[in-house]
Amino acid sequence: MIHVIAVITAKPGKRAEILAAYRANVPNVHAEQGCIEYGAAVDADPALPFQKKWGDDSFLVIEKWDSLEALKAHAAAPHMAAYGAKTKELIASRVIHILSPV
Numbered sequence: 001m002i003h004v005i006a007v008i009t010a011k012p013g014k015r016a017e018i019l020a021a022y023r024a025n026v027p028n029v030h031a032e033q034g035c036i037e038y039g040a041a042v043d044a045d046p047a048l049p050f051q052k053k054w055g056d057d058s059f060l061v062i063e064k065w066d067s068l069e070a071l072k073a074h075a076a077a078p079h080m081a082a083y084g085a086k087t088k089e090l091i092a093s094r095v096i097h098i099l100s101p102v
Contacts, residue, residue: 001036002071003099004063007054014090015042015057021086022061028079034070038063057092071098 010018022040029038041060043053054060065071074080 001101002065002068003101004061004065004071005097005099006061006063007058007093007095007097008061008091009055009058009093010090011092012057015059018087018090019059021083025079025083028077029074032070032074032077034066035074036064036066 008018019040026038029035039062041062042058043055044051047053063071065074
């Protein structure tokens with residue numbers, strides 16, 4: 001299994017617009033071979049005092065794939081290219097962490 005944590009930071013005030021495009025694409029991703037989990041999350045509010053917040057412009061996508069091959073196919077999927085084109089000008093930064101469980 002492969003875990004992915006994607007940290008997406010929108011340009012100021014654009015997070016809701018990116019999340020709308022993200023939500024529209026979720027059914028396509030869930031239908032992909034090998035997709036175990038694919039969901040977005042934002043800072044909990046209120047939360048515990050030791051929380052370090054990502055901020056109002058950021059969200060995380062938390063993913064699980066049954067193999068690296070499934071993740072590669074996901075990255076190359078036409079609906080991901082369309083999502084990327086739709087959101088490209090709205091994103092300030094994107095950091096992808098690909099992890100193996102221990």
